[in-house]
Amino acid sequence: xxxxxxxxxxxxxxxxxxxxxxxxxxxxxxxxxxxxxxxxxxxxxxxxxxxxxxxxxxxxxxxxxxxxxxxxxxxxxxxxxxxxxxxxxxxxxxxxxxxxxxxxxxxxxxxxxxxxxxxxxxxxxxxxxxxxxxxxxxxxxxxxxxxxxxxxxxxxxxxxxxxxxxxxxxxxxxxxxxxxxxxxxxxxxxxxxxxxxxxxxxxxxxxxxxxxxxxxxxxxxxxxxxxxxxxxxxxxxxxxxxxx
Amino acid sequence: xxxxxxxxxxxxxxxxxxxxxxxxxxxxxxxxxxxxxxxxxxxxxxxxxxxxxxxxxxxxxxxxxxxxxxxxxxxxxxxxxxxxxxxxxxxxxxxxxxxxxxxxxxxxxxxxxxxxxxxxxxxxxxxxxxxxxxxxxxxxxxxxxxxxxxxxxxxxxxxxxxxxxxxxxxxxxxxxxxxxxxxxxxxxxxxxxxxxxxxxxxxxxxxxxxxxxxxxxxxxxxxxxxxxxxxxxxxxxxxxxxxxxxxxxxxxxxxxxxxxxxxxxxxxxxxxxxxxxxxxxxxxxxxxxxxxxxxx
Numbered sequence: 001x002x003x004x005x006x007x008x009x010x011x012x013x014x015x016x017x018x019x020x021x022x023x024x025x026x027x028x029x030x031x032x033x034x035x036x037x038x039x040x041x042x043x044x045x046x047x048x049x050x051x052x053x054x055x056x057x058x059x060x061x062x063x064x065x066x067x068x069x070x071x072x073x074x075x076x077x078x079x080x081x082x083x084x085x086x087x088x089x090x091x092x093x094x095x096x097x098x099x100x101x102x103x104x105x106x107x108x109x110x111x112x113x114x115x116x117x118x119x120x121x122x123x124x125x126x127x128x129x130x131x132x133x134x135x136x137x138x139x140x141x142x143x144x145x146x147x148x149x150x151x152x153x154x155x156x157x158x159x160x161x162x163x164x165x166x167x168x169x170x171x172x173x174x175x176x177x178x179x180x181x182x183x184x185x186x187x188x189x190x191x192x193x194x195x196x197x198x199x200x201x202x203x204x205x206x207x208x209x210x211x212x213x214x215x216x217x218x219x220x221x222x223x224x225x226x227x228x229x230x231x232x233x234x235x236x237x238x239x240x241x242x243x244x
Numbered sequence: 245x246x247x248x249x250x251x252x253x254x255x256x257x258x259x260x261x262x263x264x265x266x267x268x269x270x271x272x273x274x275x276x277x278x279x280x281x282x283x284x285x286x287x288x289x290x291x292x293x294x295x296x297x298x299x300x301x302x303x304x305x306x307x308x309x310x311x312x313x314x315x316x317x318x319x320x321x322x323x324x325x326x327x328x329x330x331x332x333x334x335x336x337x338x339x340x341x342x343x344x345x346x347x348x349x350x351x352x353x354x355x356x357x358x359x360x361x362x363x364x365x366x367x368x369x370x371x372x373x374x375x376x377x378x379x380x381x382x383x384x385x386x387x388x389x390x391x392x393x394x395x396x397x398x399x400x401x402x403x404x405x406x407x408x409x410x411x412x413x414x415x416x417x418x419x420x421x422x423x424x425x426x427x428x429x430x431x432x433x434x435x436x437x438x439x440x441x442x443x444x445x446x447x448x449x450x451x452x453x454x455x456x457x458x459x460x461x462x463x464x465x466x467x468x469x470x471x472x473x474x475x476x477x478x479x480x481x482x483x484x485x486x487x488x489x490x491x492x493x494x495x496x497x498x499x500x501x502x503x504x505x506x507x508x509x510x511x512x513x514x515x516x517x518x519x520x521x522x523x524x525x526x527x528x529x530x531x532x533x534x535x536x537x538x539x540x
Contacts (some may be wrong), residue, residue: 109519111508112504115504120500163429169419173419176436179440184468186441193488198441198445199350214354216438218434
């Protein structure tokens with residue numbers, strides 16, 4: 001994309017966002033701006049107290065509002081895309097054809113997601129993150145698929161939890177288009193590891209799933225980043241993200 | 245628009261209108277800010293939203309979405325309830341039957357959850373039973389295009405796949421109408437991704453089937469939707485066309501104005517570009533798809 005197109009496109013995205021700003025949340029802004037600032041400060045402090053060094057005030061700022069949430073998604077997609085790129089660059093020994101087919105497709109999907117967010121965010125996009133995969137043994141099927149399962153379930157939980165933080169119905173739709181594909185990935189990887197574990201909601205209870213109601217995982221950004229942080233070297237500041 | 249006049253009119257009917265909204269002063273401040281920042285066309289919506297909050301009403305949209313979702317979940321729940329005890333599934337492996345039981349139980353849970361959500365929102369949930377559905381897709385005749393669904397396992401899985409992929413698209417299409425209600429939106433998203441997991445599993449089961457699987461020649465069925473391919477060929481063009489309705493519009497390779505194919509110099513074929521994003525269906529499209537399965 002040439003720079004001029006990028007600027008124009010970015011301008012379009014912004015005006016779209018302003019037009020579609022959610023009514024109820026807008027009212028919160030207009031009516032309780034002062035208290036929102038206080039809550040925001042309290043949350044930042046809370047995050048610091050939690051001692052999570054991957055949610056760092058000096059780190060890469062995801063930003064606020066819908067762009068903040070899109071950057072949060074962009075960060076997660078960067079992590080997933082980098083992981084599957086490595087998986088396919090150094091495949092574990094005797095990778096069966098169907099597993100190679102699935103993992104290659106998932107790699108392509110995650111790259112598509114990553115690059116989509118990069119272009120949609122334009123100048124608002126955070127930089128490329130440096131990953132840390134030192135805990136993953138890419139020569140081991142169990143390590144690779146186990147990590148893939150963790151990433152996909154986390155991705156599902158992240159998008160499910162972030163939906164309510166968005167104000168634009170257009171971005172909510174995009175998130176919806178992506179999360180069901182992450183759910184398809186999660187189910188597929190789970191089947192490769194353990195037959196009929198595709199939707200083991202009881203195993204996802206700690207991530208907000210409720211098996212008794214048939215509800216999948218859902219997590220808030222700070223909880224997702226606390227888990228994902230293990231794999232990201234770059235410090236991330238999520239303190240300006242919306243919290244409701 | 246003179247908002248103060250509107251409020252004055254409401255005050256005649258409901259003297260406590262300002263108390264409901266917080267205080268008169270705050271209400272006025274909000275109106276002033278709303279008027280300043282929002283485009284004129286959006287003001288009535290913002291005001292409506294304020295009143296919904298003030299009077300504790302669940303917006304009609306939310307109730308409508310919950311009731312629509314309940315119908316779809318009943319359809320799925322009743323389908324799997326009959327499926328697991330069918331002659332078709334009697335020919336399946338124990339593992340396949342166990343998978344269908346897992347899915348059935350989720351759909352039953354979704355029905356119960358949505359019924360409770362509708363009641364909590366001040367609505368009255370419909371109660372549907374097996375008698376309300378015709379899983380042959382014959383609008384009550386019992387002789388529709390899928391009349392073998394409970395007799396032939398490949399047909400049963402083809403119908404299940406279509407229901408699950410349709411369900412995913414249906415929830416996706418309704419999410420925007422729930423954006424003002426965080427709790428309902430989150431729950432809907434949580435159901436939506438469970439349907440996505442189901443869809444992937446059913447597709448995987450079809451792929452792993454030995455013998456007749458109704459997968460078109462030359463197609464490698466995957467857990468995700470490639471372009472707008474159903475991955476189903478029942479050997480009858482008319483029936484294939486009925487199934488195709490659930491997949492039309494899935495071949496999108498442009499998202500929010502961003503072309504996905506080979507994006508930013510990465511080698512991403514159109515097939516994978518389309519797979520990476522599931523597409524929504526409107527309520528009308530979904531109702532058109534499920535209509536043959538519901539008795540009039």
